Amino acid sequence: MSERAAGDFFDRLELELRAAADRGPRRVPRPRPAFAVAVAAVAVAVVVALAVLGGEREPRVAGGAPGVPPVGTVIERGGEKHTVVATGTSGRVGRWQLETYRSTRLADPDTGEEYQPAGLRCLGVFSSDPPSGRPFGGGQCGEFPRTPGFSRVQHSVYGHGGHVASVLVFGRVPDDASKVKVVLRTKGGLWKGMKPLTGPPGQGDFYLFEIPPGVEGRVNWLDRDGNEGSRGIELLPP
Amino acid sequence: MELSGNGHGPRPADAELLRRRDTDSFAEFYRRHARPLAGWLMRVTGDAEAAADLTAETFAAALVARRRYRPDRAAPRTWLYGIAAHKLSDWRRRGYAEDGARRRAGMERVPLSEDDVHEFERLAGEVTVMELLEELPGDQRDAVRARLLDGREYAEIAGAEGVSEAAVRQRVSRGLAGLRRRIGGER
Numbered sequence: 001m002s003e004r005a006a007g008d009f010f011d012r013l014e015l016e017l018r019a020a021a022d023r024g025p026r027r028v029p030r031p032r033p034a035f036a037v038a039v040a041a042v043a044v045a046v047v048v049a050l051a052v053l054g055g056e057r058e059p060r061v062a063g064g065a066p067g068v069p070p071v072g073t074v075i076e077r078g079g080e081k082h083t084v085v086a087t088g089t090s091g092r093v094g095r096w097q098l099e100t101y102r103s104t105r106l107a108d109p110d111t112g113e114e115y116q117p118a119g120l121r122c123l124g125v126f127s128s129d130p131p132s133g134r135p136f137g138g139g140q141c142g143e144f145p146r147t148p149g150f151s152r153v154q155h156s157v158y159g160h161g162g163h164v165a166s167v168l169v170f171g172r173v174p175d176d177a178s179k180v181k182v183v184l185r186t187k188g189g190l191w192k193g194m195k196p197l198t199g200p201p202g203q204g205d206f207y208l209f210e211i212p213p214g215v216e217g218r219v220n221w222l223d224r225d226g227n228e229g230s231r232g233i234e235l236l237p238p
Numbered sequence: 239m240e241l242s243g244n245g246h247g248p249r250p251a252d253a254e255l256l257r258r259r260d261t262d263s264f265a266e267f268y269r270r271h272a273r274p275l276a277g278w279l280m281r282v283t284g285d286a287e288a289a290a291d292l293t294a295e296t297f298a299a300a301l302v303a304r305r306r307y308r309p310d311r312a313a314p315r316t317w318l319y320g321i322a323a324h325k326l327s328d329w330r331r332r333g334y335a336e337d338g339a340r341r342r343a344g345m346e347r348v349p350l351s352e353d354d355v356h357e358f359e360r361l362a363g364e365v366t367v368m369e370l371l372e373e374l375p376g377d378q379r380d381a382v383r384a385r386l387l388d389g390r391e392y393a394e395i396a397g398a399e400g401v402s403e404a405a406v407r408q409r410v411s412r413g414l415a416g417l418r419r420r421i422g423g424e425r
Contacts, residue, residue: 009354010272013294017268020343021261021301078331124333134284138333155333158285163355 069097072200077126077137080104085123085199090210092166093157094130098123098206100199103141116141125155125168125208132159144233149174149204152219152233169219169235170208177221177229180207184217196221211235252314256304264304268297271318277361278319278372282326286358290350291335296322299339316383319372370417378413385410 069075073084082099089095100123106116124139140153151171159165173180173196181193196205211217220232250258255267275296279289299321307317329335337347350358371379384395385406392410396403 008357009290009348009350010276012348013272013297014265014268016294016345016348017297017301017343018261018265020298020345021264023344126333132284136333137330158287163287 075099077101082124083200083203085203086197086206086208088208092131092159093168093210094127096125096127096130096168096208098125098170098208099139100124100203101139123151123153123170123172123206125153125170127157130157132157132165134158147230147233150177150221150230150233152235154236156213164213167211167213168208169211170206171219173205173207173221174229175205176223177205178224178226179222180209180219181222182209182211182217182219182235184211184215186215190217193222253307253309256307256314257309259305264301267300267314271315272297273361274364275318275322276358277364279322279326280358280362282373283329286350286355288329288335289358289362290348290354291337292322292325292329294345294348295325295335295337295340298343298345299325301343302339312383323372371413374413374416378409378416381406381409382413382417 069084069087071084071086075082075084077099080101082101084097085100086098087096100121103116103118103120103122105114105118107114120141121143122139122141124137126135126137128135130136136155136157138155144151150173152169153171155168155170156164157166157168169182177196179193179195181191184190184192192209192211194207194209196207198205207221209219215235216237217235218232219235221229223229250263250266252267252270255263258264272293276289276293279292279296280286283289283292296318300318303321307314311317312320325336340347371382374382380399381395384390384398385392392403392406396406399406
């Protein structure tokens with residue numbers, strides 16, 4: 001906010017604040033609820049597959065990861081009820097668990113404009129004691145209308161120094177899926193697959209891959225004949 | 239007015255900076271508090287990217303909301319950390335830092351360099367009692383703030399919170415004990 005040269009983070013933020021103060025507040029278009037639902041997509045419950053790219057151990061379900069609640073456990077998180085639908089462990093991320101829950105209403109505090117309705121199905125990944133010592137958690141609410149029963153959520157996991165250490169890709173899998181695969185566009189290509197993991201009754205099946213940061217790719221499910229079950233979903237760009 | 243430390247005369251208090259509407263005043267308020275706040279956020283999140291985003295979001299929200307600041311309700315620093323605590327709570331619940339205030343203010347996201355990350359890690363080690371206060375359970379934090387920072391009477395706090403005066407005294411006592419433990423390095 002000064003004539004100082006923009007040097008470190010604080011100087012650059014100061015310049016942004018100064019510019020904002022000079023021009024005053026402005027309305028920024030927010031995604032419409034329907035758009036948010038369709039694009040944000042997400043789903044539910046569990047499974048795992050893990051680790052694929054760095055020698056991580058195979059994810060485990062139904063209480064397979066020590067120190068995390070068994071699959072089917074209902075816990076309270078932030079005042080909301082979450083159901084643990086899969087658990088697992090990987091070398092980079094440590095113990096993790098997939099949880100389903102329902103969305104809360106999100107609205108602009110000033111205008112009241114709603115950009116996420118309450119009650120959407122949500123799927124998130126959480127870890128309370130990763131190797132980095134930095135607990136993480138996050139998920140997404142909504143559906144993927146173009147790939148019924150199949151969804152893709154991504155969550156970046158930060159390591160020491162504040163840099164992204166790896167990316168978790170997870171989601172819901174249709175009942176008739178025999179496998180979930182992710183194809184990464186790395187040098188020479190990289191294909192990883194896993195069997196869907198079964199969640200608690202009524203919750204369906206799930207998957208989770210841990211991939212390195214900064215790579216592009218596509219995830220899809222395979223039927224019992226090995227055919228691709230949907231058009232697939234692109235990973236979010238790095 | 240507070241006295242400046244450089245011998246160039248008095249400098250405006252934080253509340254005065256928020257009351258004024260000019261850009262330079264808010265910039266001065268920012269410069270006074272940005273690094274300590276960022277250090278606290280780094281300490282509690284352990285994540286430089288998150289701490290940076292939360293710092294930006296907090297000051298963007300403060301910029302937009304400064305017209306609504308009420309000096310009779312809370313000290314400026316308490317008010318600022320209250321905003322940050324709210325953003326932090328959202329971050330913990332959602333797993334990512336909101337950017338609503340930043341977008342409303344038309345601000346770009348400020349990326350971190352490697353040096354910035356190191357600076358955030360250094361600032362995290364400079365945490366002050368004020369920052370430690372934010373780590374207390376909510377009821378204790380609010381009680382300590384109201385009694386010791388805002389100077390309100392026990393009976394007044396009790397009335398506002400809908401609890402007994404004894405309960406407020408207990409919260410203040412436990413909050414201070416918690417601060418002592420944290421200053422001593424315990425959690």
